[in-house]
Amino acid sequence: MGTSRPDDPPPYYAAHVFVCGNRRPDGHPKGSCAARGSEKLRDYMKVRAKELGLSGVRINSAGCLDRCEHGPCLVVYPEGVWYHAETTADIDRILTAHLRDGERVPGLFLPPETRT
């Protein structure tokens, strides 16, 4: 689990991005990504990825990624790098630096807590 094997099928997407679209009721103590604007950011990211001509990149909506307190959040697989994105400028940085240029945007990383 968690490790590719030599005989696994080849990757279908070079990068598969999941943007949390979970919405909790207004006033919920945890908040939610959609209540913080993730749906518009996801739609923007899809359009911009196409405009940038990023091949092999899929921008996907997802249900609750269960890191609500850090939302709006997204994760890039297979590398498993999580980002907090609040604005379209944040999305642009992730698209150009990480997904186009293969770099990272550490200023938007989620805190590196590990699950127990």
Added chain:
Amino acid sequence: MGTSRPDDPPPYYAAHVFVCGNRRPDGHPKGSCAARGSEKLRDYMKVRAKELGLSGVRINSAGCLDRCEHGPCLVVYPEGVWYHAETTADIDRILTAHLRDGERVPGLFLPPETRT
């Protein structure tokens, strides 16, 4: 893009499973995962993963994964292995063989076509 780096944050989930929940209108020529029963399979998978006590495994719903013709489909990251699951028995095999025991269920692999 697509490759972990030594200074990336540690993985948050040991295995992150995305089950396609896209639904197209009845009669659509491509069909859709939800029209083929993926929502019930996703709910079953969530419950069974908990029953099996799989730690660090997240079962997530997702929007269209864009492999509709092979649905109901799901993908396991970070290894990026795609499966076609039609029945709860298929889900059990993926949970126990892949997610619990670190093996694979090649009989349920999606065809290994690559994107261009």
